[in-house]
Amino acid sequence: MSTLPENVVKDIEAMMSKFDKNNDGEITWDEVVERLKENKNCKDPYFAAFSMFSALDKNQDRKISLAEVQNHKLEIYAKKCESVIKRDVKNMLKEYDGNKDGKITWDEVCDFFRKDPEVGEKNCELNTKYLFQSMDKNNDKVITRDELRAFSMRFNNLHPSQ
Numbered sequence: 001m002s003t004l005p006e007n008v009v010k011d012i013e014a015m016m017s018k019f020d021k022n023n024d025g026e027i028t029w030d031e032v033v034e035r036l037k038e039n040k041n042c043k044d045p046y047f048a049a050f051s052m053f054s055a056l057d058k059n060q061d062r063k064i065s066l067a068e069v070q071n072h073k074l075e076i077y078a079k080k081c082e083s084v085i086k087r088d089v090k091n092m093l094k095e096y097d098g099n100k101d102g103k104i105t106w107d108e109v110c111d112f113f114r115k116d117p118e119v120g121e122k123n124c125e126l127n128t129k130y131l132f133q134s135m136d137k138n139n140d141k142v143i144t145r146d147e148l149r150a151f152s153m154r155f156n157n158l159h160p161s162q
Contacts, residue, residue, distance in 0.1 A: 012069050024065040033067055039074065081158040088152035096143075102149075105142035106132060 019027045019035045032052060036045035048110070056064045056072050093100075098108040109131055113124035135143045135151045 008073060008104050009066075009070065012066060012073070016064075016066060016069065026065050029062045032064075081153075081156075084156055084158060085152045088156070089148045092143075092148050093145075102145060104143040109143075 016025075016027055017023075019031050021031050021034070029049060032049040033045050036042045036048050039045075042048055048146070053062070053064065058068055058071070080144050093102065093104065096104045096109050096112050106128060110124045110128045113115060113119040113127045114121055116124075119127050132139075132141065135147050137147055137150065
């Protein structure tokens with residue numbers, strides 16, 4: 001897994017330092033409960049601590065490390081990326097996949113553009129060519145789900161494997 005941006009790491013470290021009373025780089029159950037009890041807005045510090053540890057303490061050692069918090073942030077980012085990618089793939093297939101077979105062919109895109117009054121017969125080949133240049137990486141005149149995913153990642157500057 002890749003690392004988070006430096007500013008995110010600094011934010012995580014700052015948050016952790018508020019809980020880490022003995023400055024050992026880890027937050028214990030007792031440190032979290034003690035800190036939450038100091039917060040007047042926290043109605044149930046034990047439940048809040050339980051929620052934190054359920055989400056973050058993956059190795060269940062009753063400590064939360066910087067690495068565990070970073071991994072949690074990366075998992076959230078990956079889920080958001082995956083959601084955007086799935087939506088894009090679904091929308092592209094809905095728009096261009098005329099026969100609903102899960103892939104987009106040159107002819108399907110050309111037919112789509114041909115029916116568009118702003119493109120028409122005159123420019124359908126050119127528009128199709130531009131679309132395929134950006135998506136059809138193996139130049140087989142078929143855009144697969146994998147190629148749609150790759151395009152979505154590039155277009156949205158997403159990196160779900162981070």
